[in-house]
Amino acid sequence: MTDLRLPHRLTAPEPGWTVQADVVVVGSGIAGLTTALEARKAGRVLVVTKTFLDESSTAWAQGGIAAALHPEDSPEQHLHDTLVAGVGLCDETAVRALVTEGPKRVRELGALGANFERTPEGEIALTREGGHLRDRIAHAGGDATGREISRALIEALHAVKEDPGIEVVEHALVIDVLTDTTDHACGVNLHVIGEGQRDGVGAALGRAVVLATGGLGQVYASTTNPPVATGDGVAAALRAGVDVADLEFVQFHPTVLWLGRSAHGQQPLISEALRGEGAVLRDVEGRRFMVGRHPLAELAPRDVVAQGVISAMTETGAEHVWLDARHLPADFLEQRFPTIVARCRKHHFDPATMLIPVAPAQHYASGGVRTDLRGRSSVPGLYACGEVSCTGVHGANRLASNSLLEGLVFGHRIAADLAEQLPPQSEPVARAGSAGALDPAARVFIQGALTAGAGVVRSANSLSTAASSLAQLAAERRSDVLTTESWETANLHAVGALLVRHASLREETRGGHWRDDFPDRDDRRWRGHLISSLTGDGTVRTRFEELP
Ligand SMILES: Cc1cc2nc3c(=O)[nH]c(=O)nc-3n(C[C@H](O)[C@H](O)[C@H](O)COP(=O)(O)OP(=O)(O)OC[C@H]3O[C@@H](n4cnc5c(N)ncnc54)[C@H](O)[C@@H]3O)c2cc1C
Secondary structure (H helix, E strand, C coil), X not given: CCCCECCCEECCCCCCCEEECCEEEECCXXXXXXXXXXXXXXXXXXXXXXXXXXXXXXXXXXXXXXXXXXXXXXHHHHXXXXXXXCCCCXXXXXXXXXXXHHHHHHHHHHHHXXXXXXXXXXXXXXXCCCXXXXXXXXXXXXXXXXXXXXXXXXXXXXXXXXXXXXXXXXXXXXEEEEECXXXXXXXXXXXXXXXXXXXXXXXXXXXXXXXXXXXXXXXXXXXXXXCXXXXXHHHHHHHXXXXXXXXXXXXXXXXXXXXXXXXXXXXXXXXXXXXXXXXXXXXXXXXXXXXXXXXXXXXXXXXXXXXXXXHHHHHHCCCCEEEECCCCCHHHHHHHCHHHHHHHHHCCCCCCCCCEXXXXXXXXXXXXXXXXXXXXXXXXXXXXXXXXXXXXXXXXXXXXXHHHHHHHHHHHHHHHHHHHCXXXXXXXXXXXXEECEECHHHHHHHHHHHHHHECCEECHHHHHHHHHHHHHHHHHCEECCCCHHHHHHHHHHHHHHHHHHHHHHCCCCECCEEECCECCCCHHHHXXXXXXXXXXXXXXXXXXXXXX
C-alpha cells in the first residue's frame, strides 16, 4: 500500500484580520444552523459558510426527514430499520439517541416554522422510503423538504441575529482548524471574498469549533451533491490530527437522472419517494429486475437497489435503466413531486407519459470525522455535526432520510455539551509542515480516478489504479497559486486518497462498499471500523477497530 502523506496545514497567507466568538460553526446546512441556533445558549456564535447561507445539500434534500411520528410506529421500529440498513456496523447507542430524540426534534422544527405537509387532522403527513417498514418520512413542499427546512432555519437565525448574538460570514472558505500549544482547537483560518476589513485570509477564533461542512460528493464525476460538497471538513480535520472513520462507505443513489456519458458534477436526483408512491424500475428491455432480488423490491435499502441497477445495466449492456411512473396520475405527480417533474421536463422527459432514464451517482458519505454521542471529535474543542461526521448512526449504509435527522438531533446534542463546558479561549500556534494547494485543473482527474476506481463496484485492481493516479497527481500538480479552487482541490485529493485506501483495505462487501473480488460480507475479519489519523511525521496511519 502506498504511503499517504498529508501536510499538517495547507499553505495560506498569515491572517490579516481576526474575529472572535465563543463558538465558531462552519457550514450552514441543517447541522450548522441547528447547532448555531441552540449554541446561543452557550455564548456568542459565529457562523461561517462557503458561499451563501442557503447553499448546502440540506437545501437540495427532496424526500424528507425520518422520525417515528405515526401512532403505529415507534422509535424501536425505527431503530430496527436503521440497524438493518447499517449492516452490522451502526453504533446502537447512537442510533437509539437518534430515533428517540428524533420525533421531538422534528415537531420542534415544525413549531420553529418549517411547513411540513399535514393530514386533514393537522398531524405531520408521513410517507415511506426505501428500507423503512413504516410510513415515517415527514416532507414539505411536495419534494422540496430541504429547501423548506433551510428557509425556516435561516429565518429563525435572522430573527435572533442581534441578541445574544449570532454573526454570519458568507463567502468564507475555512482552510484549516487552528490549535493551541496543547493541541486543543481554538479557531479556524479562512479565506473571505468580502469587502473592507474582512477580505482575504483571516482567523476566526473561538473556544470551540463545530465542523458542519457536509459531504464530499464532488470527489466523484457524477453526484447529487452541490458544488460546495468538496470534503473540506474531513480534510481539515485530518490535517488537525482527528480520527476519521468509515470513509469507504459511500452511498450511491440508485435513481439519478441519466443525462448521457459526458454529464459532469451535480446531477438531478429522482427521489426514492417516487418509488415509495409506486414507481418501478425496469431494465432497458422492460423487465422489473428488483422483483425477486429483495423482499422490498424497488424499496429495498439503497445499496441493494444500486447494486441491482448496476447488475441490470451490465446484463443488458446499457448505461442506464428506466424508472417507470407512467401508471401514476399526471396531476398527482405534479402536485406531489413538483421539483422532480419540472427537472425531468426541463430535460425533455415527462414522467407521466415517458420512461425516465436513471443510473446510480454518488449521494452520501456515511463515514467522516469520528465523534462521540456529544459530537466531540478526538481533538478537544473540535466537534463535527451532520454529514461531515461519523457518529455511528449510519454504519455501512445510511437509511433514507436519516441524515437530515442526524444533523438536527446531534446539533442539539453538541449545543447541550457546549452549554455545559466551554473551555477558555486559547491562542493558536503555528504548526510546522504546511504545503501548497493543488492545481484546480487536477480536479477532473481526481474525479475520474475515484469514479473509475472506487465507484459503486470496486476491486483490488481498480483501487490500486486509482491510488497510483492520485499519488501521481499529488506529485505533479502542486500549485503555489492559492485560491478557493486550489485549496478545495487539495481537500478533494486528500479525502479521495483516504477513501481509496479504506476501500482497498476492506476486503469484503458490505453496505455501500461493494468489492467485486470479495463479494461476500465477512464478519469474521471485518466486523469493525477502519479509522485513520495523521501522525506527527505527516503519514496517515490506518487502524482497524473490531466491534466487541
Ligand atoms: C439531492 C439531495 C437529496 C437529498 N435528500 C435527502 C432527504 O430527502 N432526506 C435526508 O435525510 N437527506 C437527504 N440528503 C442528504 C442530506 O441532504 C445531507 O446529508 C444533509 O443535508 C447534510 O447536512 P449538513 O448540514 O451536514 O451539510 P450541508 O447541508 O451540505 O451543509 C454544509 C455547509 O457547509 C458549508 N461548507 C462546506 N465546506 C466549507 C468550508 N470549507 N468553509 C465554510 N463552509 C463550508 C457549505 O457551504 C454548506 O453551507 C440529500 C442530499 C442531496 C444532495
